[in-house]
Amino acid sequence: MNQRLRTAWNWVDDRIGFSDSVMPLIAHTVPRNARWWYVLGSATLTAFIVQVCTGICLAMAYVPGGDEAYESLKYITDEAQFGSLLRGMHAYGASAMVTLVVIHLVQVYLHATYKYPRELNWMTGVVLFFVVLGMAFTGQLLRWDANGVWSVFVATEMAARTPYIGPVISHFLLGGETVGGSTLTRFFAYHVFILPGMIFAGVGLHLFLLFRHGVSEMPNVDQPVDPATYKQEYEERLKKTGVPFWPNAMWRDVVFSTLVVGVIVACAAIFGPPALDASPDPANIHANPMPDWYFWWYFAVLSLLPPSYELWFILGVPILGFLVLFCLPLLSNKGHRAPSKRPWAVGIVIASFASFIVLTIYGYREPWSPDFGVPELPQSVIGAKEGPVFEGGKLVHTKGCLYCHTINGYGGHRGPDLSNIGKQLTREDLIIRINNGGYNMPSFAGSVNSQELSKIVDFLMTRVEP
């Protein structure tokens, strides 16, 4: 039996040429010192495979239609066997892919692997990175709940800021002048055909370039890259100390990928897929649109910016960000690779990471948003049972003050905390401020009459911290 199998395999191998053409690729010599640093690319690819497999399954039940998409997702989540698990895997797989592609990019940047001769490895990688972000965004949108619909609005509004051709891009994205039947079908085609096609092609090219130029060594302070001699020196070193990729180096990739898939499946099983928001009715104004976590930082940037810089960020972050990353190896493709010799690179990574964390936290908390669900102040906080102070304490809720201001722990965070305002401003100042408004504060002269104003001020003057 064994003999027969071997004969059969030899026949196939002879015709297909696995040992002749594919084996040399899999077993190509790689530097010995690559170790755990280099498992990130293959793990990203593994996460992509998870996305393809789960995505195909989801596409078997998902209906990309204005009305039906939401219903079919409810069916997948609540009724279909394994539907919830598959949706969960697809969602956590997306998070894994975005996370891994970013860490992979950071690692390659820190080790300056993009230098000669691997410039195109980096450039194809940057294109893939942006395509992956496109997949993440369109995928969130295909959830086609209220959040999905409003994501389309936000995307079209951002595109509309492009000088001259903005509205054209917006109408292209919408598939018309408003969100409607042609909107979701188009995003479905991007997410399921166009962007994955680009990923397949990009990964193919990326891997081809990997084989063509070989796996880079760990950066060495004594070996700065000189294009004139690099290839020869690299080959020589590899001959001396290299090991075959399969299986000497690849086992680490497999171990890490197992971990990645394990975490994806475990998260899907334990936490389940992201909950569906309200139905995709553009007339439902009670939506609270919010991107998935990987875009919270950008969501925060768009709120914190002064309006005059806004255009530069809305268009600049995607376009300039892409161009800077894409052209990086054209700007510097030789010299030191070691992080210890590239303090700017290390600084940029640390600054970017810190900004990402801080902005993500801000994006999650949304302190700039009015807090629509704020409760009324309890009597214990108001400190009176009747009279103008009591009525003023009620009015700060009904007149919306609490949407933006905190009083003794109750209220939103957009404006200053008013818990000690009785000490900070005089009665006259308060009246002027409320009537006229101020930086980012509306004027209330039109919506608060003089009696109401007097009660609100009476109440606010009692806000004195001990």
Add this chain to the structure above:
Amino acid sequence: MKKNVTNQPCCQDVSDRRSFHARLSMILSAIIGALIVLPGVGFVLAPIFKKTNQKWRMLGKVDDFKEGATVLVNFEDPSSEVWAGVTAKTAAWLRRVDESEFIAFSINCRHLGCPVRWVEGPELFMCPCHGGVYYKDGTVAGGPPPEPLDRYQVRVRDGAVEIHTAAVPLTTTLTFDES
């Protein structure tokens, strides 16, 4: 290799034919590509150039709306796509200013298009996304919006309030359109 061939007088013909074949193949490939791709490009780009025939939609009787009140109204886009379902719906904030005047505000915040909510007490429109705030007349009261809320055309006919559907208001910077 090629050089050797062309140097021999006997093979001048072969070389000519070869370069002709190469050029023919490339030109034909380009034609095949164009034939396949162009109809698709037209199909995909068509919605950009298609002008929707906007329509008047009835919102209700004039008396259904209280003077001074701002209420949410729903209507359907004039979409011909029956499968649009619920996504064909749109809303507006309708304000009855006095006896005969109505204003219909777009619900889209002029910052990035999120749905603004009318808050009765302070008489403000507020946006949940990035904190844009507008007065009851739609002018900006705070936050990042660069422009006042957009308005739909409204008219009163035979005792009924009607709204004219419109494209999603887009906040643009530099445009060709000077109007």
